[in-house]
Amino acid sequence: MEFQYTLAPSSMRASGGGSSIGLNGRPPLQLPALPKSSTANFKALAAYVEAFRAAEPKGTLVLALVTAEEDDSAGTEALLRGGPPRPSHVYVGEPTDLHVAYAYRGGGKVELTVRTRGGHSSSPIYGNPFEALWRAYSALKDRLRPGERFADFSLMPTIVRCGDAPNKVPVECTAVLDVRIPPGRTCKELEKALEGLPARLKTCTEPAEANPTSPAARALVRGLLKAGVEPKLSKKYGTSDLNLLISLTRSIVAFGPGDPKLAHTEDEAVDVADVE
Incomplete structure (x- = not known):
């Protein structure tokens, strides 16, 4: 089969006929060098690029190399x-530890x-803005009741800035708080939880859950069995x-090498055998 490629800021495309299959991966194209915390994502991308290169599809196979997945998903948008x-x-190329991931929380x-x-800072009349910030955070935590289950909200402060001098209020x-939203809950619920607080919702993506027995999932399970890998389903x-691409098709899963428990840590790594 002859492939025709066209390059764009976020996609590479191969044309055939019949049905269309999309491979979605994220390269660190906006970075001068690959950070260690992107290792698993980059290896998932490498695996998808190789699968794309070696494939002989009966239909159309599209490899989308998208940017800013960790930010505003500009490429996929x-x-x-x-x-x-x-x-x-x-x-979708993601570090899933070779599990078939079919559900994600929103964010x-x-x-x-x-x-x-x-x-x-020595005067008692000005109050303590740091404590006010903490009270707002605690109030939101009481409203969302974050927990450790997939079905719970999660709430994590990721950036805190306060003050510019050691002797000045x-x-x-x-x-900045990173909130994850479980399936069955919505961005509107999160926005409502912010009412009355000195807070604004900068961005929000709805949770997503696909069918674990969709054609995409079943085909991947068959491929894993053929490769001698025990298929495992998971929710991330x-x-x-x-979460965005599910609007195009319900036959969608995420898959790739890399342990998600090590994502964004200094220990993030991928076994070469898993990529191969």
């Missing part, structure tokens, strides 16, 4: 606005902000482009 043909089935970025007139204290605690 661009595809959704008008990219390759609407796929019948989609595989929201919340910004808390407390402002004051400032003042000298901070004029502004801010915190994070959020990915699967």
Whole structure:
């Protein structure tokens, strides 16, 4: 079969006929060098590129190399606005430890902000903006009741900025909170939980759960069995482009090498055998 390729900021495309299968991966194209914390994602991409190169599909196979999956999913958003043909089935490159992942929690970025007139740190009349920030965080935590189960919200402060001098009451204290939303709950619920707090919802992606017996999932299970790998289904605690691409087709799963428990750590690594 002869392939025809066209390159765009977020996609590479091969044309055939019949149904369309999408392979979605994320290269670190916006970075001057590959950080260690992107190892698993990059290896999942490498595996998808090799699968794309070696494939002899009966239909159309599309390899989408998308950017900013960890931020605003700009690459995938661009595809959704008008990219390759609407796929019948989609595989998303993610570190799943070779599990077939069919569900992801949603994700929201919340910004808390407390402002004051400032003042000298020795004076008792100005109050404590850091404590006000903490009270807002605690109130949101009480409302969401985060837990350790997939079915729970999670709430994690990831960035905190407060003050610019050791002897001055901070004029502004801010915190960015990473909130994950379980299936069955919504971004609107998160937004409602912020009412009355010095907070704004910067971005939010709805949770997603596909059918674990979809054609994409079944085909992947058959391929794993053929390769001598025991198929395992899983739900992931994070959020990915699967949450957006599910709007194109319900026949969608995420798959790739790399232990998700090590994601974004200094210990992130991938076995070469898993990539092969």
